[in-house]
Amino acid sequence: MRREFKKVIEKIKTSRSFLITAHMNLEGDALGSELAMYLLLKKLKKKNVVIYNHDPVPESYKFLPYSRNIKTSLKGEKFDVAFVLDCSDSSRTGKVKDYLNNAGCIINIDHHISNTLFGDINWVEPNRISTCEILYWLCDRFHVMDKNIALCLYTGIFTDSGSFTYANTNANTHKIISQLMKYPIHPNHIYENLNSCCVLSDLKIMSKVFSLLELDANKKICWAKLQHWQEGQHDLTETVFNMMRLLKGVEVFILFKKVDKNKVRVSFRSRGKINVNRVAKFFGGGGHKNASGTTTEDTLSGAEKKIITFVKRYTDRLKK
Amino acid sequence: MRREFKKVIEKIKTSRSFLITAHMNLEGDALGSELAMYLLLKKLKKKNVVIYNHDPVPESYKFLPYSRNIKTSLKGEKFDVAFVLDCSDSSRTGKVKDYLNNAGCIINIDHHISNTLFGDINWVEPNRISTCEILYWLCDRFHVMDKNIALCLYTGIFTDSGSFTYANTNANTHKIISQLMKYPIHPNHIYENLNSCCVLSDLKIMSKVFSLLELDANKKICWAKLQHWQEGQHDLTETVFNMMRLLKGVEVFILFKKVDKNKVRVSFRSRGKINVNRVAKFFGGGGHKNASGTTTEDTLSGAEKKIITFVKRYTDRLKK
Numbered sequence: 001m002r003r004e005f006k007k008v009i010e011k012i013k014t015s016r017s018f019l020i021t022a023h024m025n026l027e028g029d030a031l032g033s034e035l036a037m038y039l040l041l042k043k044l045k046k047k048n049v050v051i052y053n054h055d056p057v058p059e060s061y062k063f064l065p066y067s068r069n070i071k072t073s074l075k076g077e078k079f080d081v082a083f084v085l086d087c088s089d090s091s092r093t094g095k096v097k098d099y100l101n102n103a104g105c106i107i108n109i110d111h112h113i114s115n116t117l118f119g120d121i122n123w124v125e126p127n128r129i130s131t132c133e134i135l136y137w138l139c140d141r142f143h144v145m146d147k148n149i150a151l152c153l154y155t156g157i158f159t160d161s162g163s164f165t166y167a168n169t170n171a172n173t174h175k176i177i178s179q180l181m182k183y184p185i186h187p188n189h190i191y192e193n194l195n196s197c198c199v200l201s202d203l204k205i206m207s208k209v210f211s212l213l214e215l216d217a218n219k220k221i222c223w224a225k226l227q228h229w230q231e232g233q234h235d236l237t238e239t240v241f242n243m244m245r246l247l248k249g250v251e252v253f254i255l256f257k258k259v260d261k262n263k264v265r266v267s268f269r270s271r272g273k274i275n276v277n278r279v280a281k282f283f284g285g286g287g288h289k290n291a292s293g294t295t296t297e298d299t300l301s302g303a304e305k306k307i308i309t310f311v312k313r314y315t316d317r318l319k320k
Numbered sequence: 321m322r323r324e325f326k327k328v329i330e331k332i333k334t335s336r337s338f339l340i341t342a343h344m345n346l347e348g349d350a351l352g353s354e355l356a357m358y359l360l361l362k363k364l365k366k367k368n369v370v371i372y373n374h375d376p377v378p379e380s381y382k383f384l385p386y387s388r389n390i391k392t393s394l395k396g397e398k399f400d401v402a403f404v405l406d407c408s409d410s411s412r413t414g415k416v417k418d419y420l421n422n423a424g425c426i427i428n429i430d431h432h433i434s435n436t437l438f439g440d441i442n443w444v445e446p447n448r449i450s451t452c453e454i455l456y457w458l459c460d461r462f463h464v465m466d467k468n469i470a471l472c473l474y475t476g477i478f479t480d481s482g483s484f485t486y487a488n489t490n491a492n493t494h495k496i497i498s499q500l501m502k503y504p505i506h507p508n509h510i511y512e513n514l515n516s517c518c519v520l521s522d523l524k525i526m527s528k529v530f531s532l533l534e535l536d537a538n539k540k541i542c543w544a545k546l547q548h549w550q551e552g553q554h555d556l557t558e559t560v561f562n563m564m565r566l567l568k569g570v571e572v573f574i575l576f577k578k579v580d581k582n583k584v585r586v587s588f589r590s591r592g593k594i595n596v597n598r599v600a601k602f603f604g605g606g607g608h609k610n611a612s613g614t615t616t617e618d619t620l621s622g623a624e625k626k627i628i629t630f631v632k633r634y635t636d637r638l639k640k
Contacts, residue, residue, distance in 0.1 A: 163483045164497075165511035174498035177484075181491035191485035198566040200542075203530045206563075210527030215520055222520075239566065243526075246518040246559065272508065 004123040008107055009141065011121065012041070015080035017048035019103060022085045023092040024054045025235075028159025028194070031061050031070075033085040033109070033131040036139060036152040038066060043144040050074065054094025058235070060197040063189070064155060065148040080104045084119060086131035086156075088112035088286060109134055111160075114277060114286050129168050132156025136176050150183035155190060163191070166290065167272060195239075202236055209240050215250070220315055221308065222247055223254035225300045241269045252276060252311055256303055259295070264303040267293045273318065279311055324443040328427055329461065331441065332361070335400035337368035339423055342405045343412040344374045348479025348514070351381050351390075353405040353429070353451040356459060356472040358386060363464040370394065374414025383513045384475060385468040400424045404439060406451035406476075408432035429454055431480075449488050452476025456496050470503035475510055483511070522556055529560050535570070540635055541628065542567055543574035545620045549585075561589045572596060572631055576623055579615070584623040587613045594638065599631055 020037050022030035034051045041049045051070045061067060082103035084090060087110060090097055100106055108119025111134060113126040128134050132153040139145050139153070157177060161169045164177075181187075212224040222244055237255060244253045253269040266283070268276035270290045277292045285294020296303050340357050342350035354371050361369045371390045381387060402423035404410060407430060410417055420426055428439025431454060433446040448454050452473040459465050459473070477497060481489045484497075501507075532544040542564055557575065564573045573589040586603070588596035590610045597612045605614025616623050 162511075163485060165483060165507050167506065167508040169501075169507045171498045171501035174494045174501060178491045178494035178498060181489075181494060186487065187485050187489045188487040191482075196566055196568050198568060200533060200535055200539075200567065203533055203563070203566065207527045207530030210523045210530070213520060213523055219520075243523065243563070246516055246523065247520065248516050248518060250516075271512065 001123060001125055004121055005137070005141075007121045008109070008123055008138065011081055011105060011107060012044065012142075015104070016046065017077075017079045017081070018046060018050070019077075019079040019082040019099060020049070020051045020085065021053055021082065021087070021093050021096045021100075023087040024094040026053060026055050026058060026061070027238075028061065029130045029132055029156040030086045031057065031064055031067065032152040032154075032156025032159075033135055034070070035064055035066055036132065036135050036149050036156075037083055037085060038069070039146075039149045039152065040135075040139055040142060040144050043146075044142065048079070050077070050079070052096055052099065054096055060194050061155075063193045064152060074099065078102045078104075082106050084108050084110075085135075086110055086112075088114045089116045090118040112288060114281075114288075127168075129166070129170070129173050130157050130160035132160070133173065133176060136180075145180075145183070147183040147185070150180040151185055151190075154180045154185050154187075155194075158187075158190060159194065198236075198239065202239075205236060206240060206243065209236075209255075210243065213244070216308065216312060218315075219249055221252045221254065221311055222250045223256065223304070223308065225256045225258075225304055227258055227300065229257040229259070237267055241267075244269075245271075251315060254307065254311070256300055256307075258300050262297055262299060263295060264298055264300055265293065265295050266303060266307060274315060279307070279314060282310065283307065321443060321445055324441055325457070325461075327441045328429070328443055328458065331401055331425060331427060332364065332462075335424070336366065337397075337399045337401070338366060338370070339397075339399040339402040339419060340369065340371045340405065341373055341402065341407075341413050341416045341420075343407040344414040346373060346375050346378060346381070348381065349450045349452055349476040350406045351377065351384055351387065352472040352474075352476025352479075353455055354390070355384055355386055356452065356455050356469050356476075357403055357405065358389070359466075359469045359472065360455075360459055360462060360464050363466075364462065368399070370397070370399070372416055372419065374416055380514050380517050381475075383509070384472060394419065398422050398424075402426050404428050404430075405455075406430055406432075408434045409436045410438040447488075449486070449490070449493050450477045450480035452480070453493065453496060456500075465500075465503070467503040467505070470500040471505055471510075474500045474505050474507075475514075478507075478510060479514065518556075518559065522559075525556060526560060526563065529575075530563065533564070536628065536632060538632075538635075539569055541572045541574065541631055542570045543576065543624070543628065545576045545578075545624055547578055547620065549577040549579070557587055561587075564589070565591075571635060574627065574631070576620055576627075578620050582617055582619060583615060584618055584620055585613065585615050586623060586627060594635060599627075599634060602630065603627065 020034050052074045057067045082100050106119040107121045109123045111128040115124045251271050251274050255267045257265045259265045270276040275289045280292035280294045283294040340354050372394045377387050402420050426439040427441045429443045431448040435444045571591050571594050575587045577585045579585045590596040595609045600612035600614045603614040
């Protein structure tokens with residue numbers, strides 16, 4: 001990756017205007033990366049730097065510095081460089097994709113193993129826990145680290161490592177965090193901003209989801225079929241999965257959400273060795289090893305039948 | 321603390337038999353400290369080293385190495401040194417207290433600000449996030465660190481820092497963790513052992529509790545009245561409170577559990593400045609600032625009426 005690292009540094013030095021984007025359905029690593037890159041470029045006195053996303057910033061991430069500067073509409077501007085961050089495929093940028101080809105150079109910085117290397121420069125490190133961890137080295141190289149950048153990078157690493165509990169969290173993750181925490185970062189505030197963001201009706205929705213949970217005979221797969229998935233003030237998917245993780249011994253967690261008459265959004269989470277990215281890919285989706293998703297044209301029961309059967313076969317095969 | 325550190329090192333070097341204990345109601349920092357100290361002494365070829373506690377090791381902590389060696393009964397042995405770890409007062413060791421005075425020297429190593437300095441040597445550092453963080457330096461000094469000690473220390477720091485999210489987590493915490501993770505530690509396994517201990521029926525019980533949640537008009541107090549509180553395979557109280565903490569802005573969390581015809585067990589949790597120990601004390605109970613409880617002779621509605629009224633007045637007064 002040394003060569004890509006150098007190419008990115010060179011491009012930053014020689015370019016004047018920058019578009020920054022990330023994947024749809026923004027979360028901590030996408031937003032943390034975007035804002036860290038934005039602040040890095042601003043510190044290098046670059047004047048034309050724009051963050052433009054398909055989706056608006058979720059309420060719980062509005063504590064991130066300069067998150068108000070993030071745009072969801074843009075006039076026909078052109079940019080020397082388009083940074084696409086934390087995004088395995090350019091189509092995942094949604095409506096921003098149209099702008100990417102106008103840019104002089106697409107720089108793809110990511111940690112997803114499924115990255116399609118769609119950029120002119122592809123700095124992709126699948127062994128990194130988060131894109132923010134990759135950007136840490138860039139900020140370090142340019143000597144721009146400050147409390148705002150540290151807060152953005154911390155948030156990305158914190159969310160993508162599941163509060164430092166996922167399998168890929170390593171000594172290096174904590175070493176970087178110990179460097180970032182030399183700036184005034186308040187982990188309790190970040191935790192509360194990200195986790196204490198439900199209203200009572202959200203918990204009532206979760207109550208309903210819990211009552212619908214099903215288990216396979218081996219108690220390895222847990223799922224729920226949601227006829228009327230009503231989002232509360234924010235997306236409850238991750239919170240529901242966190243609750244499902246309380247279940248001892250369960251290895252795969254699946255939510256089937258009816259999003260249209262014959263359209264089901266399927267979200268997968270897994271523990272340890274189980275690679276749900278493979279499952280999602282088989283059904284035309286993608287993601288990470290332990291977190292992935294797909295959308296399928298089917299009824300809830302139809303989707304359930306085909307996907308649970310597939311996952312059972314897959315997990316059974318692993319045991320042999 | 322330099323002087324106490326040296327005294328402890330000297331005592332370890334010159335003594336032959338060691339008792340190790342901690343507070344009742346064992347959790348990660350108590351057990352992690354005990355086992356790290358045990359392994360340190362064993363590596364120094366000390367032959368007579370015994371961990372003896374008031375309570376047995378909880379199921380979820382049995383993954384800790386050598387946890388099977390921990391005793392809950394002891395014949396009239398005498399020891400050169402008794403280490404009391406993570407324990408603010410010697411009475412909190414329960415039945416072990418009787419043994420302490422038989423020891424040649426009591427060494428009190430702790431991080432609680434309320435520590436009563438009951439030892440012959442008191443190595444108390446209230447600015448440390450956990451006792452394991454203190455013991456890290458001792459293990460480092462004796463060059464005994466290995467994967468087992470690292471796992472014990474990691475677990476203590478992990479639990480006492482609330483998975484690195486409590487306010488007192490700092491750069492130093494993460495620096496120590498990055499050192500410990502140079503050994504093969506699997507944060508996902510530790511997390512799962514400690515947190516994934518529900519069965520499906522537990523989640524169904526939680527679903528029921530969520531459906532019963534009530535809020536006061538100011539949305540500062542959240543509670544549930546539980547007619548038939550059926551415990552699952554383990555006590556769900558803490559898990560339910562963790563879920564209630566998802567609620568934004570709520571400061572006090574209360575569970576009313578009918579335990580008998582006219583007997584209600586009331587559990588309180590609070591955030592930040594709100595001292596629910598005062599509330600519990602007023603109703604004849606007790607506990608900590610942010611976690612307390614009481615039992616009252618009343619119906620569910622009777623207990624709810626008097627306690628919610630009291631808590632409302634108390635939180636309103638704080639705002640003035």
